Amino acid sequence: MVTLVNLRAYWRFLIVFYQFSPLIVAYTRDRRRYFLFGGRRRVDPEERVRRAEILLDSLLTLGPTFIKLGQLLSTRPDILPPQYIDVLSSLQDDVPAAEWSEAQQVLEAELGPVDAVFDEFDREAISGASLGQVYKATYDGEPVAVKVRRPGIEALVEADLRVIRWSLPLIQRFIGQGRAFSLENLADEFAKTIRQEMDYTREKRMLEEIRGNFEGDENIRIPDPYDEASGPRVLTMEYLPGVKISDVTALDELGVDRHDLAERLDRIYLQMIIEDGVFHADPHPGNLAVQEDGSIVFYDFGMSGRVDPFIQDKIVEFYIAVANQNIDGILDTLIEMGTLSPEADRQVMSDVMELAIADARGEDIETYRVQQIIEQVESTIYEFPLRLPRNLALVLRVATVVEGVCVTLDESFDFISVATEYLSEEGYREETVKQVVEETADQFNRTAQSLVRVPPKLERTLDRAERGNLTFNVRVDDKNSVFDRLAKRLMYVFFVATGALSTAILYSFVPDDPIPAVVAAVLTLPFAFLLYRAFKSKSGLRATPQFTRQNLRDRREE
Known part of the structure; x- marks a missing residue:
């Protein structure tokens, strides 16, 4: 079996290399204009967009594993430039379903004869994705949706994961050391994520946990799974039809208040991330529907994540700092979350944040949106570059996608305003103020102690200087060589x-x-x-600035 996987991986490696060869040649010429000699060539934003579209086509051609990889890359601004992020964000996990005869083999291997298990079973899939497909059926007299793993996907995914691992040394030649480290982490993360997504037992467990967190809440509907008709490759759950959440015409016909709908969706995700610590991580319009009573239906929990309590606290602090336009608070939170390096130029980052918030809020201070701020931060993250913790990257993606859905429902929707109101209602802002007061008091105590300790130390230092035996150890940080x-x-x-x-x-x-x-x-x-x-040499003895206001202006104009 291992030999077959290796042989398939070798063959896939050749296919992948051939598919990406135009980009490899282009990136090689970027490093050396004429391959063996000449300086680097400058790549403008239009060329990056063109290459991103080539990459998108290549990912679609290579199939399920690489489609998922593209979706994950679209959440990692610490690895790809903004132009690539924009193009890959449009990558939809929507591919033709496999033949029924192949899906039937998977079903019967997991559950037994289809007609013996289900009262009725529609042989035509109602939706298809890269890793699975969904059928409509009847089980114990109730309508159900049956999610079946795509036939033969395990071997293909394992071979592709080896190809990705083998390709890392080649890719790392074209990127900086910081991004190379992020890329290696991404490969490990992707392998773990895609294996989890193929495990329908895990999906059922996550679905049940999130469903339990919203028990009794009439604003949200999550399908109830059927244990007896589910397994690692098959998931049978309650069939909950509804209108696609982005179909505003149909929603208006139902008489749904779209502003109220957007606010409820925002609050649901705030509860998942900030309070529950487990969240549905793929909120694109295809996975969200609305029923006649206005309740929101969630589908597909294969991509879901967890947030540890520390990150939850930092997300709250970040939202509050953004709402209060507290630049130092934003930077402190980003550093504590591991998103921003403590060695980064704080003044530069302060300028970036000021520009980002000023650009985002426009004339009316209260109308700026979190997505605009995040887009500016993403650009800065790529320029430095920095790394994003895995679940924080998922949270970032969820925030931007959810806000996009909310703005589709209501163009005047203010994500930050709703988040601020939610945090106030739940008492988070008061807790933060209390924490600040406690920290200020602690700082005051430490300052008072220092006032007692410093004078004797200062006197001893001055005595040594007067005697001529005061020495200094100086370490020069020569990052630019x-x-x-x-x-x-x-x-x-x-x-x-x-x-x-x-x-x-x-x-x-x-x-x-x-x-x-x-x-x-x-x-x-x-x-x-x-x-x-x-x-x-252009490098000379001059230091290279990490980021400037002009850089940001140029990026906006581009």
């Missing part, structure tokens, strides 16, 4: 000067035999060339 390049230049100058002087002396004192002077000159030329390159 300035001293290294300066040392090389000095060395080249020394060799060139020595060579030139030797050539002049030999030519002057041995005029009848020019060969020694020529040899000295030839030996000096390489060092002269290296010295020329050292001064000609």
Whole structure:
């Protein structure tokens, strides 16, 4: 079995390499304009969009595993530029269903003869996805939806996961060290995620947990699973039809208040993420429906996630800081969550956040939206670059997709306003104020203690300085290798000067035999060339700024 998987993986590797070869050639030429020589070439945003579309087509051609990979990449602004994120965000997990005869084999291997288990079973799939497909049936007299794993998908996924792992060293040649680390983490994360999504036993467990968290809430409907007709590759659940949540015309015909619907959807996800710690992570319109009474139906819990209490607290602090336009609070929260490096230039990041919020809120301070802020943060994340914890990346994706759905329902919908109101109602803002007061009091106590401890220490230090035995240890942080390049230049100058002087002396004192002077000159030329390159190089001794206001303006214009 292992040999067959390896053989299939080798074959798939060749197919994947062929499919991505145009992009590989393009990225290679970006590093060296003419492959073996020449400087880097600049890639403008239009070219990035074109390449992103090529990547999208390639992912669709390569099938289920790579479609899922593209969806995951669309949530990782720490790995891909914004243009790629925008294009891949449109990637829908919607592919033709497999033949019934193949799906039947999976069903009967899990549950037994189809007609013996179900009262009725419609052989035409009502929806198809990359990893599974859904059929309508009747079980114990009740209408049900039966989700069946796509036939043969396990072997294909395992082979593709090996291909992805084998491809990492090649891909890492075209990206920086920080993104290379993120990409390796992404590969591990993707392998875990896609295996979990193929396990319908886990999906049923997550579905039941989230369903229990909303028990008695009439605003939300989650299908009830049937244990006796479910297994690792088959999930049978209550059939809950409804109008697609993005079909505003049909919703208006039902008389549904779309603003109220958007607010309820927002609050449902806030409860999942902030209170419950377990959430439905794929809220695109195909997985959300609305019934006649206005309740929201959730489908497909294969992609779901958990948030640990620490991240929950930090998300609350982030929302409150954004609502209060507290730049320092936003940066502190991002650092504590691990999204922003503590070594990042805080002043630069403050400028970025100020510009992002100013750009997002427009003329009316109360109308800015979280999605606009996140888009600006995503651009900054790619520029630095930074890493996103896995579940935080899912939360980021959920926030943007949910807000997109809410704005489709109501163009004037204010995500931040609803979130702020929700946090106030649940007492989170009061708890945060109390925490700030406690921290301020603690800081005051520490300051008072320092006022007592510092004077004696200062007096001892001044005494040592007066006696002349005060020493300092200084560590220079040379991230741009300035001293290294300066040392090389000095060395080249020394060799060139020595060579030139030797050539002049030999030519002057041995005029009848020019060969020694020529040899000295030839030996000096390489060092002269290296010295020329050292001064000609654009990197020079200048530090490269991580981010500037002009960068952000250019990105907006592009």
